[in-house]
Amino acid sequence: MPRPLRVAIVGAGPAGIYAADALLKSEAANDPGVSIDLFERMPAPFGLIRYGVAPDHPRIKGIVTALHQVLDKPQIRLFGNVSYPSDITLDDLRAFYDAVIFSTGAEADRELNIPGVDLDGSYGAAEFVSWYDGHPDVPRTWPLEAEKVAVLGVGNVALDVARVLAKTADELLPTEIPANVYEGLKANKALEVHVFGRRGPAQAKFSPMELRELDHSPSIEVIVNPEDIDYDQGSIDARRSNKQVDMVAKTLENWAIRDVGDRPHKLFLHFFESPAEILGEDGRVVGLRTERTELDGTGNVRGTGEFTTWDVQAVYRAVGYLSEELPKLPWDAASGTVPDRGGRVVEGGEHVTSTYVTGWIRRGPIGLIGHTKGDANETVANLLEDHREGRLHTPEAPQEDAVVAFLEGRGVAYTTWDGWYRLDAAERALGEAEGRERIKIVEREEMLRASGVEA
Template identity: 75%
Template sequence: MPRPVRVAIVGSGPAGIYAADALLKSDLAAAPGVSIDLIERLPAPFGLIRYGVAPDHPRIKGIITALHQVLDKPQVRLLGNVDYPGDLSLDELHRFYDALVFATGAEADRDLDIPGIGLDGSYGAADFVSWYDGHPEVPREWPLEAEQVAVLGVGNVALDVARVLAKTADELLPTEIPPNVYEGLAANRAVEVHVFGRRGPAQAKFSPMELRELDHSPTIEVIVAPEDIDYDDASIATRRANKQADMVASTLENWAIRDVGDRPHRIHLHFFENPVEVLGADGRVVALRTERTELDGTGNTVGTGTFREWPVQAVYRAVGYRSDELPKLPFDPLSSTVPHQAGRVQENGVHLPSVYVTGWVKRGPVGLIGHTKGDANETVACLVADHAAGLLRPAAEPAEDAVVDFLRARGVDFTTWEGWHHLDAHEKALGAAEGRERVKVVDRVGMLDASRSERSAERNNLR
């Protein structure tokens, strides 16, 4: 009787879990069956849903409920706190699995090549998001001395950064933020946050709901200058063809014509301002220089030669994420993705047997959750077809306990799905003591300790 196909999915964020779900719904699940290990670098699963979504957006974190259902399946096993390639190399993965799917996402900030971007006080938005979301691999403290702050970019991450900088710590206290984040935000001196986009309202990448939520805080005044409301023919066509773009533009128009109130913190949304230089003194940020732009009829902009300096003491670039290179796999440094054909990893135009990618490391950090599902379905369809054609590279040691024995022998303190339930219960108990839903544990050792109470049972019932 044929054994189940053994698949390792490296990364347990939405991309990896959707790939597992697609495998469970594929022809492999029926015969010969499929056995899936989700291999995660961090002690807890869920990737950017846990560490990339602002804490005051619990509706998005509700996606975790659906992801739970996949991890609850008996064919799926979580091996957390396991690093690729430090704990399991590419060759070692091939030793234990018939197919490998890399779903490692994109956590780093894209570069922005303008003078002064490396000054003290200039930060990547992804790093700041990781800090306020309690990522175990970032410093516990964040410098928040600046009273005027610039955020570069007009996407949802820029909105999250601006909102967290402008809100009071007490407004965020009911969320899951850990104590170090609350203490840091309580000392935050920011009173004015300026968000800059080089194009116009019709080209902004905000989602309508995210944008409207910016105005819900009783302490934040959102300000749009009337002169920043402008459209060319292409912009008008975009609004007509894209309901979300039209809703965003309409919201911005309404804000531009209203009277400015007296809430203590202000977020200014600036359009047609292209950041060209971060200015410094004594090695630190003191201002941002922008060039005024104008629409060229195609929805793009050209510079007008008019420059302005904005006094700010900190700059956050929110111009996109990028994936880190995966050792032993091909990598395109321009797109920060792994070269592939429909999810099959390609090296010099040739498919590496049994190696696949999905999610942002496959297509770049664009799109929403629905796109991630589509990615997973495409990649898994290729994996299933390759299995049917006899193209997978068979594992030398496919027994489910082989990789576990290997990790134990190597001294890897891995976590499991049961371990996540213990950590989850621990964080909820911390929250309940303060009248909150959850208080996130930040320290890796603390996360491992909270996951350990089931370790004695792992040897008999490892999922």
């Protein structure tokens, strides 16, 4: 009797869930069907949505509603609090599944190779995001003693970091931030936040809506220097060919020509300033040195040899995320991705049988959350082609209860989709007691208990 196609997905963030959705919407979902298990190292699902999106972005967090509907499907099981490869290895997964899709995302900070990055007070943006998003594996406190802060980078993560640093704790209190984050932000001394971009307004990677949201806070005065509004032919071409680029440029132009108001926290957006050195004294950050750049006609920039020293006491590096290398898989260290062709993992020019990637581990941390749908669809289409052509390997124990017995035999305290419902209810109950929608539970042990699992 034919059995369902068994697929393991490692990583239950948007990329992994979109892959599961694509499998369920395929012809293969018909008789005999597909059976999908999602493995997630956190006790809760949703990955980047839960631990990488700023808490004051309810619109983006609304994506969870659509992801929730996918995970509600009976063909999908969730195994949370299961780490690859310490709890389950690639060989283990191959024993239970016809195919394995890795969708582990990117959580580490990409390196910035300038002097001073190791000083006390120099932070990776990903670390800070994990703290204010209540990630269970980071410290519960964060040093927020600097009155003047620099943020390096002109993407949406840089905006999130700058906005959280510039807002008051009470503005963020209605969100799901846990108590330790609220208390930390109440002690925040930042009065000036300076965001630095190496190129110009037309090269900024902000999305228009995220940029405009900066100006919605009653406590944040957004300031743009009119001298930073400059375009060359490459910039003009970019504005003409991309509506979002043009909208970002227009917003920045409008801010550059208005009078500076009296909101208490100042947020400066600087362009054509390339970070050259983080300055230190007694091991701590005391300033930032940047080189002024100029456009070269193509939209790129060159250094002018003119340097400026900025009085800041902390520097946040928001220059991009980086995926962590996955054991037993080929690795491209330069891009921080698993080599692939159409989502098929490739090593030595050959497809690694039954092994696939999707999302940021495949293409790097580029684009918005929704862009991973296209990745997932392509990866799943090629997986199903390999299935039809008989190119997948045959697992030793494809029965659905085999992996359950394996995890229980290893003593892995795994959470389930039903457990997420319990955790969700517990967080909502905490929020309701304070007139809020939700308060996130931070400690891993508490998350497990709320999910009905004893660590």
